[in-house]
Amino acid sequence: MYSRLLRGHNVNAICSVSSVVRFRSHISVAPDEALEDIISRSSTVRPYSEVPGPRPLPLIGNTWRVLPYIGQYSVSDLARVSRIFYEKYGKVVKLSGLVGRPDLLFVFDCDEIEKVYRQEGPTPFRPSMPCLVEYKSKVRSDFFGDLAGVVGVHGEPWREFRTKVQKPILQPKIVKQYIKPIEDVTNDFIDRMLALRDGNLELPEDFDNEIHKWSLECIGRVALDVRLGCLDAASGENSEPQKIIDAAKFALRNVAVLELKMPFWRYLPSALWTKYVKNMDFFREVCMKYIDEAMKRLQTKDPESPSSELSLVERILANEPDPKTAYILALDLILVGIDTISMAVASILYQVATRPDVQEKLYEEVKRALPDKSASLTAQDLENLPYQRAFVKEVFRKYSTVIGNGRTLMNDMVIGGYHIPKGVQLVFPTIVTGNMEEYVNDASSFRPERWMKQQQQCPMHKDKVHPFASLPYGYGARMCLGRRFADLEIQVLLAKLIRNYKLEFNHDPLDYQVTFMYAPDGKLQFKMTPRDEQ
Numbered sequence: 132m133y134s135r136l137l138r139g140h141n142v143n144a145i146c147s148v149s150s151v152v153r154f155r156s157h158i159s160v161a162p163d164e165a166l167e168d169i170i171s172r173s174s175t176v177r178p179y180s181e182v183p184g185p186r187p188l189p190l191i192g193n194t195w196r197v198l199p200y201i202g203q204y205s206v207s208d209l210a211r212v213s214r215i216f217y218e219k220y221g222k223v224v225k226l227s228g229l230v231g232r233p234d235l236l237f238v239f240d241c242d243e244i245e246k247v248y249r250q251e252g253p254t255p256f257r258p259s260m261p262c263l264v265e266y267k268s269k270v271r272s273d274f275f276g277d278l279a280g281v282v283g284v285h286g287e288p289w290r291e292f293r294t295k296v297q298k299p300i301l302q303p304k305i306v307k308q309y310i311k312p313i314e315d316v317t318n319d320f321i322d323r324m325l326a327l328r329d330g331n332l333e334l335p336e337d338f339d340n341e342i343h344k345w346s347l348e349c350i351g352r353v354a355l356d357v358r359l360g361c362l363d364a365a366s367g368e369n370s371e372p373q374k375i376i377d378a379a380k381f382a383l384r385n386v387a388v389l390e391l392k393m394p395f396w397r398y399l400p401s402a403l404w405t406k407y408v409k410n411m412d413f414f415r416e417v418c419m420k421y422i423d424e425a426m427k428r429l430q431t432k433d434p435e436s437p438s439s440e441l442s443l444v445e446r447i448l449a450n451e452p453d454p455k456t457a458y459i460l461a462l463d464l465i466l467v468g469i470d471t472i473s474m475a476v477a478s479i480l481y482q483v484a485t486r487p488d489v490q491e492k493l494y495e496e497v498k499r500a501l502p503d504k505s506a507s508l509t510a511q512d513l514e515n516l517p518y519q520r521a522f523v524k525e526v527f528r529k530y531s532t533v534i535g536n537g538r539t540l541m542n543d544m545v546i547g548g549y550h551i552p553k554g555v556q557l558v559f560p561t562i563v564t565g566n567m568e569e570y571v572n573d574a575s576s577f578r579p580e581r582w583m584k585q586q587q588q589c590p591m592h593k594d595k596v597h598p599f600a601s602l603p604y605g606y607g608a609r610m611c612l613g614r615r616f617a618d619l620e621i622q623v624l625l626a627k628l629i630r631n632y633k634l635e636f637n638h639d640p641l642d643y644q645v646t647f648m649y650a651p652d653g654k655l656q657f658k659m660t661p662r663d664e665q
């Protein structure tokens with residue numbers, strides 16, 4: 132829907148007006164300020180047309196660069212491409228002439244990123260997933276109606292929905308109540324890992340799929356109070372949970388392809404677009420089956436049940452009479468909450484297994500915090516793991532699972548000394564900014580200590596991290612809705628695993644690649660040895 136609106140927006144007209152004038156550098160623009168006012172008080176700001184970047188070819192623009200066979204970039208190379216853009220063109224880079232979509236503006240300047248984030252209004256516009264927008268607002272508008280959820284929804288409808296649902300999902304007091312359910316699921320996952328090991332104590336080649344099963348089982352338990360059975364021995368490739376995982380992966384992993392590589396679905400329904408719609412229909416229907424069952428169970432549940440036993444859906448229903456809100460929220464959470472955290476965990480475990488010194492420090496800390504390794508975890512136990520928390524932050528900084536975030540400019544703005552017209556889509560590539568020496572001291576070293584309180588840091592290093600260089604969960608009103616649960620799930624899994632087992636990776640090092648997320652590409656055949664057996 133919004134991409135259609137933007138298509139009509141004449142970026143070039145603004146450029147041509149502005150190109151005759153030089154503006155003053157680094158002026159923020161008040162939201163309702165007219166272009167003429169900016170022009171009249173500016174003398175050094177450069178016009179949009181002068182922003183450097185790969186030159187679009189006549190007629191086919193820059194889309195050819197990501198086309199199969201002839202293009203120089205592939206979607207899986209997006210992290211590398213971001214780095215090349217920075218090295219070749221500087222801190223502000225324009226990728227224009229993309230079929231069916233506004234220009235992309237890559238911003239590698241953390242002060243400018245901060246400026247954009249800090250002045251965004253109450254309804255920030257993250258330009259992700261126009262294909263999902265099309266699906267929710269057009270193809271299946273009969274189902275979604277006015278309540279389209281948060282993912283791919285913008286403006287007032289997004290704000291209204293998010294306001295209704297975010298309290299139980301983000302309140303630390305409520306989130307802590309899920310430590311036990313998540314620990315139960317995680318214990319089953321670790322048992323399954325043990326059972327899956329081969330004669331060399333190594334996990335199977337498709338271990339990343341097992342991580343996906345754990346994350347789906349966690350969401351099912353937390354959001355719907357249902358155990359989906361993903362971790363049962365019988366859960367094979369034709370099981371329903373596996374189909375949910377495959378459908379969610381397909382939906383997210385084809386976004387970049389549908390947007391950058393094969394954007395022609397906007398004009399003619401391509402085979403990939405038809406498959407995307409069928410896949411989303413399947414995903415929606417199979418999830419609805421479980422959500423419906425959860426709703427039916429609720430009707431027979433004892434109203435006196437303690438609040439610690441409520442699922443997220445129940446908490447929403449307690450304040451929101453329209454059950455559709457709960458349905459749509461659960462769908463959104465399942466859609467974006469499986470692949471994101473699974474790939475983050477794949478990356479985190481790979482870093483644990485390939486950094487024995489760091490793993491020993493993690494182990495020493497968790498042994499102190501949990502002297503009885505079989506005792507249940509408490510919120511206080513997790514509080515006592517500062518190095519573990521810092522370790523996760525450092526993995527996110529150095530190997531940013533989400534390679535970048537973005538915002539559509541809602542008003543003209545000056546960025547990096549250039550006048551940028553509204554409608555342009557800003558990309559903040561955290562995979563690059565989190566590794567820039569200018570913003571992070573000793574950026575190439577992996578040092579979790581940099582995130583710890585001053586007294587725990589090495590006196591040799593003056594640790595500085597620009598607060599906008601590494602934002603794994605985004606920023607502001609639109610920040611990740613599942614971040615507290617994602618963090619909790621990661622912390623519980625690491626504590627339970629490292630307290631009891633040693634992880635190794637005895638194969639050729641893996642390269643990181645972008646699927647939807649940025650994660651090690653290859654077989655995660657970790658060797659898992661019980662600590663007591665050494």
Ligand code: HEM
Nearest residue numbers: 257281464468471472475604605606609610611612613617
């Ligand atoms: C480590 C794992 C995860 C990472 C790195 C991550 C990262 C992100 C980022 C960067 C955004 C965009 C924020 C912004 O625009 O400022 C986002 C949005 C979102 N995330 Fe996550 N996420 C993770 C896990 C999850 C999980 C497990 C769930 C659900 C249970 C989830 C649900 C969402 C939702 C619903 C949004 C859209 C929020 C909105 O637009 O209002 N995420 N996430």
